[in-house]
Amino acid sequence: MILYYSTRQTNPKPEDHTIFPEALRLGLAPDGGLYVPDQIPKFPPEFWENIAGMSVSELGRVLLRPWFEDDLTDVELETLVDDALNFDAPLVKLDERTYVLELFHGPTLAFKDFAARTMGRLMAKLLRKPGETLHVLTATSGDTGAAVADGFFGVEGIQVWVLYPSGKVSPLQEKQFTTLGGNVTALEVDGTFDDCQRLVKHAFVDKKLRKRMNLTSANSINIGRLLPQMVYYARAVAQLQEKKLSNKPVYVVPSGNFGNLTAGILALHMGMPAGGFFAATNKNKTFVDFLESGRYEPRPSTPTISNAMDVGDPSNFDRILDLFNKDLDSILSAVLADSVNDDETRATILQTWKDFGYIADPHTAVGLKAWQRRKSEFFDTTIAIVLATAHPAKFADVMPEEVAQHIPDTPALEKLRKRTKQAIPMAADFEAFRKILLQHA
Ligand SMILES: Cc1ncc(COP(=O)(O)O)c(C=O)c1O
Numbered sequence: 001m002i003l004y005y006s007t008r009q010t011n012p013k014p015e016d017h018t019i020f021p022e023a024l025r026l027g028l029a030p031d032g033g034l035y036v037p038d039q040i041p042k043f044p045p046e047f048w049e050n051i052a053g054m055s056v057s058e059l060g061r062v063l064l065r066p067w068f069e070d071d072l073t074d075v076e077l078e079t080l081v082d083d084a085l086n087f088d089a090p091l092v093k094l095d096e097r098t099y100v101l102e103l104f105h106g107p108t109l110a111f112k113d114f115a116a117r118t119m120g121r122l123m124a125k126l127l128r129k130p131g132e133t134l135h136v137l138t139a140t141s142g143d144t145g146a147a148v149a150d151g152f153f154g155v156e157g158i159q160v161w162v163l164y165p166s167g168k169v170s171p172l173q174e175k176q177f178t179t180l181g182g183n184v185t186a187l188e189v190d191g192t193f194d195d196c197q198r199l200v201k202h203a204f205v206d207k208k209l210r211k212r213m214n215l216t217s218a219n220s221i222n223i224g225r226l227l228p229q230m231v232y233y234a235r236a237v238a239q240l241q242e243k244k245l246s247n248k249p250v251y252v253v254p255s256g257n258f259g260n261l262t263a264g265i266l267a268l269h270m271g272m273p274a275g276g277f278f279a280a281t282n283k284n285k286t287f288v289d290f291l292e293s294g295r296y297e298p299r300p301s302t303p304t305i306s307n308a309m310d311v312g313d314p315s316n317f318d319r320i321l322d323l324f325n326k327d328l329d330s331i332l333s334a335v336l337a338d339s340v341n342d343d344e345t346r347a348t349i350l351q352t353w354k355d356f357g358y359i360a361d362p363h364t365a366v367g368l369k370a371w372q373r374r375k376s377e378f379f380d381t382t383i384a385i386v387l388a389t390a391h392p393a394k395f396a397d398v399m400p401e402e403v404a405q406h407i408p409d410t411p412a413l414e415k416l417r418k419r420t421k422q423a424i425p426m427a428a429d430f431e432a433f434r435k436i437l438l439q440h441a
């Protein structure tokens with residue numbers, strides 16, 4: 001049975017472990033650490049070599065099976081996964097060595113849909129109790145809020161709170177989580193994304209609040225978010241086989257809170273073939289500096305045009321350390337990192353359009369630029385899979401006009417433009433947050 005312990009436990013004893021539904025419910029461990037699994041099921045090379053033709057949901061059924069052995073029957077898991085993961089992640093070729101894995105074909109047009117839809121269904125199945133409300137706290141720099149709002153909207157017994165930094169998300173992202181109403185309440189925080197994340201984390205260690213309210217988190221601090229994110233990495237492997245390409249690509253991951261990268265590393269531990277991981281950040285480069293200096297020095301985030309990655313203190317850092325037994329050399333043997341500024345991001349969007357007729361959103365462009373700059377450090381046969389984390393239509397306002405004008409219509413987003421924003425303004429102050437929450441306890 002897979003059990004979970006907190007990253008803050010150096011030598012976890014049996015009583016420090018918890019089962020999946022409890023880790024899902026608590027979100028953050030009571031000591032403020034992140035839950036990590038005490039073992040990772042491994043699939044043999046023959047499995048990974050023979051997955052051509054498997055869809056996202058077929059891969060989800062197989063890969064997630066060992067993780068939920070004690071929580072869901074085969075039929076329950078299949079139904080849940082088929083319903084949640086009902087869209088593809090196409091692998092698109094740019095040149096001989098560069099492919100993009102498009103993760104934006106879900107309802108809110110960003111990679112968060114894979115996990116938010118699966119997690120919403122897991123919470124509804126495993127955590128809801130008749131007559132009780134489960135309060136789902138979510139800090140967002142744009143996309144998580146949208147995916148969680150969509151994935152949890154109208155689910156009975158669940159109240160979603162989305163905290164976002166005022167003026168620091170794109171207009172369409174904001175509309176995605178401020179116009180639904182119902183069980184989704186948006187809190188517009190006068191501060192940065194890091195402030196939003198701090199307020200959410202504080203709520204989980206506030207004993208009074210926890211006693212009065214059934215709280216959980218839909219951010220990547222919750223282990224329930226990361227397990228489903230492994231599935232699209234496997235879909236990339238399947239497509240490499242379909243295209244008869246090298247089975248050991250480098251995965252270039254545009255990174256902010258490092259949930260996406262952590263999910264890739266979990267997949268690696270499950271036996272997924274990979275030539276390595278490449279974390280691409282914008283100017284918020286706490287992790288890049290850590291790999292260079294060995295010192296983790298979080299700092300306030302600064303705004304960029306790849307706003308969803310504006311994170312100065314990435315949540316999943318401790319999980320990455322844990323997955324590599326806190327050994328910097330082991331991390332360095334599997335993970336490279338680089339930082340890309342806004343001018344380089346804009347230039348890459350333009351160049352990618354000119355060279356390949358491909359429209360990359362600013363987050364994907366950060367990944368493309370990092371790969372272009374460092375690809376000479378890899379064998380000439382190494383190919384990169386750059387994770388395309390969002391649809392460009394969400395960020396048209398900050399993209400070069402010559403490219404933005406070619407973004408295809410996205411009816412789902414167009415409809416949003418006419419909707420009216422509803423958000424409660426809030427100072428970046430825990431007492432203010434607690435007061436609002438307690439009014440709904
Ligand atoms: C479009 C986009 N790209 C990249 C990221 C960074 O992902 P992660 O926080 O998992 O590192 C985010 C936000 O999470 C995002 O919304």
Ligand SMILES: N[C@@H](CCOP(=O)(O)O)C(=O)O
Pocket residue numbers: 139140141142143144145218219220221256257259308309315
């Ligand atoms: N980039 C994210 C920030 C929250 O990250 P998460 O992966 O921890 O939910 C966003 O778009 O909201």
